Amino acid sequence: MVLHLSYFFLFRSTDYSYSDYYSYNEDSAAPCSNENVRDFGQVFLPTLYSMVFIVGFIGNGLVAYVLIKYRHRSNMTDMCLLNLAMSDLMFLFSLPFWAHYAAMNQWIFGNFMCKAVTSFYMLGFYGSVFFMILMTMDRYVVIVHAHASLFSQHHSAKAGMAVAAFMCMWLLSLMASLPTMIFSEEKKELNESTCKPEYPPDTYWRQFSYIELNILGLILPLSIMVFCYSQIIPTLYHMRSQKKQKAIRLIMVLIIVFFVFWTPYNVVTFLFLLHHTGHLRSCEWQQNLNLSMQWVQTIALSHCCLNPIIYAFVGQKFRRLVVKALKQSFPGCFNKCKMLTTELSERRSSVNSRSSEKSTTSIMQLQ
Template sequence: MTGNHTSNTTLTDSYYSYTGDDFTPCNNNYVRDFSQVFLPTLYSMVFIVGLIGNGLVLCVLAKYYRKSNMMDVCLFNLALSDLLFLISLPFWAHYAATNIWIFGNSMCKAVTAFYMLGFYGSIFFMLLMTVDRYLVTVHAHTSLFFKRQSVSVGIALVLFMWALSLGASLPTIIFSQGRNESNGLCMPEYPNNTWRLVIYMELNILGLVLPLTVMGFCYSQIIPTLAAMKSKKRHKAIKLMLVLIIVFFLFWTPYNVVIFMYFLHYSGYMETCEWLRDLGLAMQWTETIAFSHCCLNPIIYAFLGQRFRTLVIKTLKEWFPICFSRCRTLNSQLTYTRSSTNSMHSTETTFV
C-alpha cells in the first residue's frame, strides 16, 4: 500500500510512460482534477475525527490499563497504529491539493513509514486479538500458561508485531523518494517492475489473504465453543472483535481489489488508457473509504463496550468538571420542573 502517493505514482508512471497505437501519452487531467477537490477535504475530515477518537482511546486505556488484559493491550496498539496512519494524512492532503511534494526526501520516507506502519500495525494487532480470543475460548489451559507470564509475554508479542509491521513496510519506505523539483513528487522508485509486482502481492497477501485465513480458522473454532457457554462477558468481547474485523474488511477489501488490478496492469494485462483512467478513479474512491476506517474503531468501542463508555465519561468528567457540573445543574432543574408539573397535574386531577 502506498496511499495517495500510490495513486499519484501509479498514474504518473503509467499515464506518461504509456504509449498506445498512436504513440500519444495518456491524459490523466480528469483524475487529477477530481483528486485535487475531493481528496483534501475528505482527508482533513478523517484526520480531525480520527485524531480526536483515537487520542481519547489511548488516554482512556493508558489511564485504566489492566496488566492481565491482553485485549486492552491490543486495543491500545490498534489505536496507536491508527494514529500513526492519521499523521500521514495532512501531508497526502496537501500533496493531492497541489500535486507537488514540497517536504523533501526525508519527510517523504518518514510520512510513508507512518502510513505503512499504521496499516500493517492495524492488521497484525487485529490478528493478535483474534488469536488471543481463540486461545482463551478454545484452549483455556494454554491461555492460563500465558496469563501467569502476562507482562513479559505481552511486551514480547507487542514488540514482535511492531517488528513485523516494520519489516513489511521497509521495501516501500526504502524505495520512496521525494524530489523537490518544479513538480515535486513523493513516490516509490522501484529498481525494476518485479519489485513493484512483489510489493503489490505483499499488500494483497498481508492485507487480505492472511487476515481472512487466520480469522476464518479462529472463528470457525470459537463460535461453536461459545455456543456451549453462558458467559456474557466472553460473548461481548467476541461481539466487539467481530464488528471490528467485519468493518475492517468492508473498508479495506475494495482497496485491495484495486491493488490487485494494478498488479494485473503491471503484469501486462489491460494496458489501455481507458482502463488506467478508470483504475485511477477507483483508487481515489476505495482509498478514501479505506482511510475513513481510522475514525470508526473508537465509535465501535463506544457503542459496544459498556466498560469503555463508562471510562470515557469518567475521564471527561475529570478533564472538564465545569461542563459536567453545568449538565448536572440543568438535569436537576429539568427534574424539578417535571416533578412540579406532575404535582400540578395530580392536583388538578384530584379536584376534577
C-alpha cells in the same frame, strides 16, 4: 498507468504530476486522458483527508488516553486495542501531509519528511492488521482451548510475554514496511517536487509491493481469522458467559469492519498489479482503475474513524472508563451538567405536578 506509491499513498492513484500517468500510448495510440479523475482528486481528496484526520484523531486519541490512564485494569484485549489505536494515530499523522500534497501537487516537506511520513503510514496500516491477528489468536486460545489467555502465566511472566508479543507485531510491521520506506524519496521532476518510491529499474520491487499488500493485508489475516472464528463460534454456543460473548462480539465487529472497508482497496490494487505487468492495458481500463481507486480510497480511509465508535457502542467497559476519565479530567463541566440535569428534572416534576393538580380540579368541578 503507474501507481507511484505502490499501494499505500492512496491519493497518488491520481498522480497527475507525471505525464506518463495520464498519457497512455500503445502502438502510437491517442493519449488516454484522465483529466476528470485528476480534477476530482485534487478537490475531493484533501477535503476527505482533513475530515478523516479530525474525526479519527479525536476518537483514537480518546481511546489511547483512556486505556493508558486505566492501564492497571487492562487485560490482553485492552492492550491490543491500545496498540490498534496507536496504529491508527500513526496512520492519521500522515494524512495532513498527503492532503497538502494532493491539493498543491507539490511535495514541499523535504526528503526526510517524505521517508518519515511514508513510514508512519505503512507502520500504521500493517500494525492494524497484525494486532487484529493477535487479538483473534488470543481469543482462540482463551475459548477453544479453555486457557485464560496466551499470556496467562504468573503476573510477571504474563506481562513479559505480552510485551514480547507487542514488540513482535511492531517488528513484523516494520519488516513489511521496509521496502517502500527505503525506496521512498523526494525527487525534483519537471520543476516539481514529488514524494514516491523510486524502485531500481529492471527489478521486481514494484510487483513485490503489490503482492505483499494483498498477502499480508488481506489473504493471510483473513485465512487466520476464518480458521479461528470457525472454531470459536461453535464453542460459544456451549457457553453461558456473557462476558466472553461480549469480548468476542467486539473483536468480530472490528474485524468485519476492517475487511469490509479494506477488501475493495485490495481488489483494485491487484488489478493495478495486472495492469503493471502488461494486462488490462487499454485506455478504458486505465480510466476505470483510476476512478475506482478514488472510491475505494474513500472507503478505506474512513476505517480509521470507526474503531473508536465500535469501542463505544460495543464495549460496555470502555464506555464506563470514558465517562470516568471525563469526570476526573473535567469535573466542573460534569458538575454543571449534573446541576442542569437536576434542575430540568425538578422543573419537569413541578410542571407535571401542577398539571396533575389542574386535572384533578377540573374533574372535581365537573362533578
